[in-house]
Amino acid sequence: MDFAFVVTSLLKIVGILVVILTMVSYAVYAERRVSAFIQDRLGPNRVGPAGVFQPVADMFKLLLKEDFTPRAANTFYYWLAPCLAVMPAIITIAVVPFGSTLFGVPMVIADVNIGILFVFAIASLGVYGIVIGGWASNSKYPFLGGIRSSAQMLSYELSLGLAVIPVFLLVGNLRLTSVVRYQIEHGWFILPFVGDWTNPWKWLLAVPMIISFLVFMIAMFAETNRLPFDLPEAEQELAGGYNTEYSSMKFALYFLGEYAAMITGSAIIVTLFFGGWHFPGIPDGSHGWIFGLINIAVFFTKVSLMIFIFMWVRWTLPRFRYDQLMRLGWLFFFEIALVNIFVVAAILAYAGI
Amino acid sequence: MMSPFLFWFFALMTLIFGAAVVINRNPVASALSLVVSFLGLSALFMSLNAYFVGIIQVLVYAGAVMVLFLFIIMLLNLQAEEQRRINTLASAGGIGVAIILLIQIAVTIGRFEAARQTFPPLSASTTDDVRNIGAALFRNYNLPFQIVGVLVLVATVGVVLLSKREPR
Numbered sequence: 001m002d003f004a005f006v007v008t009s010l011l012k013i014v015g016i017l018v019v020i021l022t023m024v025s026y027a028v029y030a031e032r033r034v035s036a037f038i039q040d041r042l043g044p045n046r047v048g049p050a051g052v053f054q055p056v057a058d059m060f061k062l063l064l065k066e067d068f069t070p071r072a073a074n075t076f077y078y079w080l081a082p083c084l085a086v087m088p089a090i091i092t093i094a095v096v097p098f099g100s101t102l103f104g105v106p107m108v109i110a111d112v113n114i115g116i117l118f119v120f121a122i123a124s125l126g127v128y129g130i131v132i133g134g135w136a137s138n139s140k141y142p143f144l145g146g147i148r149s150s151a152q153m154l155s156y157e158l159s160l161g162l163a164v165i166p167v168f169l170l171v172g173n174l175r176l177t178s179v180v181r182y183q184i185e186h187g188w189f190i191l192p193f194v195g196d197w198t199n200p201w202k203w204l205l206a207v208p209m210i211i212s213f214l215v216f217m218i219a220m221f222a223e224t225n226r227l228p229f230d231l232p233e234a235e236q237e238l239a240g241g242y243n244t245e246y247s248s249m250k251f252a253l254y255f256l257g258e259y260a261a262m263i264t265g266s267a268i269i270v271t272l273f274f275g276g277w278h279f280p281g282i283p284d285g286s287h288g289w290i291f292g293l294i295n296i297a298v299f300f301t302k303v304s305l306m307i308f309i310f311m312w313v314r315w316t317l318p319r320f321r322y323d324q325l326m327r328l329g330w331l332f333f334f335e336i337a338l339v340n341i342f343v344v345a346a347i348l349a350y351a352g353i
Numbered sequence: 354m355m356s357p358f359l360f361w362f363f364a365l366m367t368l369i370f371g372a373a374v375v376i377n378r379n380p381v382a383s384a385l386s387l388v389v390s391f392l393g394l395s396a397l398f399m400s401l402n403a404y405f406v407g408i409i410q411v412l413v414y415a416g417a418v419m420v421l422f423l424f425i426i427m428l429l430n431l432q433a434e435e436q437r438r439i440n441t442l443a444s445a446g447g448i449g450v451a452i453i454l455l456i457q458i459a460v461t462i463g464r465f466e467a468a469r470q471t472f473p474p475l476s477a478s479t480t481d482d483v484r485n486i487g488a489a490l491f492r493n494y495n496l497p498f499q500i501v502g503v504l505v506l507v508a509t510v511g512v513v514l515l516s517k518r519e520p521r
Contacts (some may be wrong), residue, residue: 117412124420
């Protein structure tokens, strides 16, 4: 355990934390602006030019509000739950490569050989925040929200896990940096236009990869509790769901957790299907630190575009009914993902790529 | 290889929260203690470079099985459970059985030749444990693995059939 490793790791952790938290606050602002644009409204535009200081105002508002604890609530778990909702979303980012190298230091906090499993394992702990919050509030609507959430997250975790198996059949390794490395050599999984792009098998493989990507993205909507799958917090049915009884900073933590989960989800989608920090024609960080910085910028640009798609979907589609959600998960996405694995395996066996 | 401090930290975490599962009167607290205990156990696996086993511990037990447990526990009436008094005779019997089991394990392990030798420290392994487990399961033990898979499938179908309510 040498000194340089500790220092660079700490710098990376602090850097990524600052970036993620800034992105969260601006994602809330962006969400409001995008929704306003889609619904032909103006959105927040008073605080600063075009409302860019709105997140700061929101933060002060949330911090200064009264922190109210219902008398019937189970105090310890009531306090614990918002923390449990935030932590997994932020821990997951540790294994995602957000850049190539900068001054020879790889731009990933922990390059573990179980990359994607680590992501799934930690993300599956995120459900505790919602379930415990719903239960500890000791109130009907939050409780229903918590129960809905646990069933929904368990159902869609299966599709989520099965949808990425084709990716790893090709890469042959669970390490996320290997996934990016493979895509640099053979082309992004859903747009294989670099590397040996004249190979027709590559283009045939892109079809199951696009299916895989769609299933993964839709399951990710469900995992992050975003519309059209936001049943746990459905305002019209549950008066806000699991966070009904929360106020002030504890409510803000739930909000933070939801947006952080969305950002890490987007980062994982970008890493798995869109080549991570790679952009055709831009060399990696070993050619100079300026390219290292450009790689990081490319990665976060892709993540931002993915977040925009999340918002676009949220403000375009209506919510599913609960039985429709379950049927969709178990009878449709699960089967598609399963068949998809066989298709990819058959193509791989036949073409010998 | 990790420092002894981390080993003691995670070992104590596993044991203390494991005991808390039994001691807590509130079932939700017990379930959550078990989750923390699993996390400590997974950290211990990872300290032995068994990353795959460690993460599966979190993914399957802490992330899926315990969520289902919690799901069921929350639907119960917890007040009745919290007010139940401790049966002194039963708990004394339980502690006695646990101590006898502990002595038995200690004696049995003490008889092993291999258990009395000190193991050489783990070298920083460069092998990919995910690849090793995959190769072992799908090359050497493929047939038993498939048979276990079919068995689990049969059990699942059986459970679904048993729990399905017949429309009358």
